[in-house]
Amino acid sequence: MQRIFTSCLLAVLLAYLMLLSVGCSTYPSAAEVGAARGAAAGALAGQAIGRDTKSTLIGAGVGAVGGAVLNDSRARSRGY
Numbered sequence: 001m002q003r004i005f006t007s008c009l010l011a012v013l014l015a016y017l018m019l020l021s022v023g024c025s026t027y028p029s030a031a032e033v034g035a036a037r038g039a040a041a042g043a044l045a046g047q048a049i050g051r052d053t054k055s056t057l058i059g060a061g062v063g064a065v066g067g068a069v070l071n072d073s074r075a076r077s078r079g080y
Contacts, residue, residue: 030075031068038067 028036042063046055 034071038063
């Protein structure tokens with residue numbers, strides 16, 4: 001019971017810190033948006049293909065880099 005409570009408390013504190021830091025930021029750049037979308041898509045693809053945590057993390061990393069590069073280059077070509 002103590003372990004579950006500690007885990008929940010840690011999760012709530014981490015979520016609070018993330019929301020606190022995001023609240024002070026400006027609008028995200030095109031690369032940041034692309035990285036977030038790419039990481040989500042890559043994580044889903046990695047889990048679907050490999051069915052383990054390692055594949056999910058590799059997919060998220062590759063997707064984040066690919067999404068950032070792709071979205072940044074698209075934004076630059078459009079003049080943003």
